[in-house]
Amino acid sequence: MRRIAGNVERVLVGKPDVVRIALVTLLAEGHLLVEDVPGVGKTSLAKALARSIDCTVSRIQFTPDLLPSDVTGVSIYNRQTGGFEFRPGPVFANIVVGDEINRASPKTQSALLECMEEQQVTVDTSTYTLDDPFMVIATQNPIEMEGTYALPEAQRDRFTARVSIGYPDQQAELAMVDEHSGHNPLHELEPVSDAATVVRLIHLVRRVHMAPEVRRYAVDIVAATRQVPEIRLGGSPRSTLQLVRAARAQAALSGRDYVVPDDLHAVAIPVLAHRLVLTTEAHAARRSATDVVRAVLHRVPVPQGGPAVNGQARR
Incomplete structure (x- = not known):
């Protein structure tokens, strides 16, 4: 990768x-x-x-x-x-x-x-x-x-x-x-x-460990988007699954075989922001979906350390 x-x-x-x-x-x-x-x-x-x-x-x-x-x-x-x-x-x-x-x-x-x-x-x-x-x-x-x-x-x-x-x-x-002025680097890519x-790597990512507390944290983040007054349509259950998969991939790219809360933070905005539908009042206040996701990440309590959260425990 x-x-x-x-x-x-x-x-x-x-x-x-x-x-x-x-x-x-x-x-x-x-x-x-x-x-x-x-x-x-x-x-x-x-x-x-x-x-x-x-x-x-x-x-x-x-x-x-x-x-x-x-x-x-x-x-x-x-x-x-x-x-x-x-x-x-x-x-x-x-x-x-x-x-x-x-x-x-x-x-x-x-x-x-x-x-x-x-x-x-x-x-x-x-x-x-x-x-x-x-x-x-x-x-x-x-x-x-x-x-x-x-x-x-x-x-x-x-x-x-x-x-x-x-x-x-x-x-x-x-x-x-x-x-790029003298040539197009796309033509030289091998x-x-x-x-x-890639298929083998995808199967490896599926096996990246995610502690129950971290899984609950992912669910809490998406659920919180459905309770924000500025949001007319929050994250779907599909977005929860995609957030978990993306966090596993983020952990794998970081060289770890377990997911930590920071992995969810790294992918939350790209995964969730485009799915949210803001209210008219939020648009009038010039709030963006990205701002709302950031606010949710600050508001939802992060699971504290421990062997299950930091990846020391294995299922």
């Missing part, structure tokens, strides 16, 4: 925290939503991560006229056999890069719901299983709203994490100008891992 991170950081200069969340999402068997203004490297992050792993990769350019069958595939009549045969769409890949996902209609966006949640596609009453690993990395621009369709809550809830890349600092931008290795 360090090799993959180093490969991606050759393209996305000066953003190690963003790259880490992308790797956490990959190990947590999740999907990543990259939301930011144009030109900060959203698509470059997705393509760099995809090229760093020797696996099948497809790219979908979401447009207003894109149809659900353009994503999932379609059954075509074969004159020679006298029957229909299924032609898989671009979603049949290990890593699917969806560029500007909010430019497609809600009908087309919904084509991703089944595959993101159940890792399968149903077309004409036939169900097709997607290969492991499977990850959707989607990008969207939150500023330019003309000709776009906001992601429905069911779609946003299926994304394990959301990241905003942000502008680089001056030193990182200067390094980017020096390194795979540093493969699909089988």
Whole structure:
């Protein structure tokens, strides 16, 4: 995973925290939503991560006229056999890069719901299983709203994490100008891992120990988002599962085989903030979902030390 991170950081200069969340999402068997203004490297992050792993990769350019069958595939009549045969769409890949996902209609966006949640596609009453690993990395621009369709809550809830890349600092931008002005580093990226290795790492992450007190802490954090007056819709039970999986992946990337409360803190904002729906009063007060998650983390009591919490005990 360090090799993959180093490969991606050759393209996305000066953003190690963003790259880490992308790797956490990959190990947590999740999907990543990259939301930011144009030109900060959203698509470059997705393509760099995809090229760093020797696996099948497809790219979908979401447009207003894109149809659900353009994503999932379609059954075509074969004159020679006298029957229909299924032609898989671009979603049949290990890593699917969806560029500007909010430019497609809600009908087309919904084509991703089944595959993101159940890792399968149903077309004409036939169900097709997607290969492991499977990850959707989607990008969207939150500023330019003309000709776009906001992601429905069911779609946003299926994304394990959301990241905003942000502008680089001056030193990182200067390094980017020096390194990227003469060539595109994406063209020089070589795979540093493969699909089988990633699947093996995912199985290892599943076995990372999480003490009962830490599991309870994760549940308390999500439950607290449902009780905040500024929130109209709090975290779902799915978000609790995703928070636990992401915390396990965060612990593994930190070189530990057990989860501590700091792991939950590290992933809480990327995992929870995009799922929360604020009230009108909160918007008027210019409160953000990120502010609410931070307040929840400060308010919910952290489980104190002890062998079960610090990982010394084993199940």
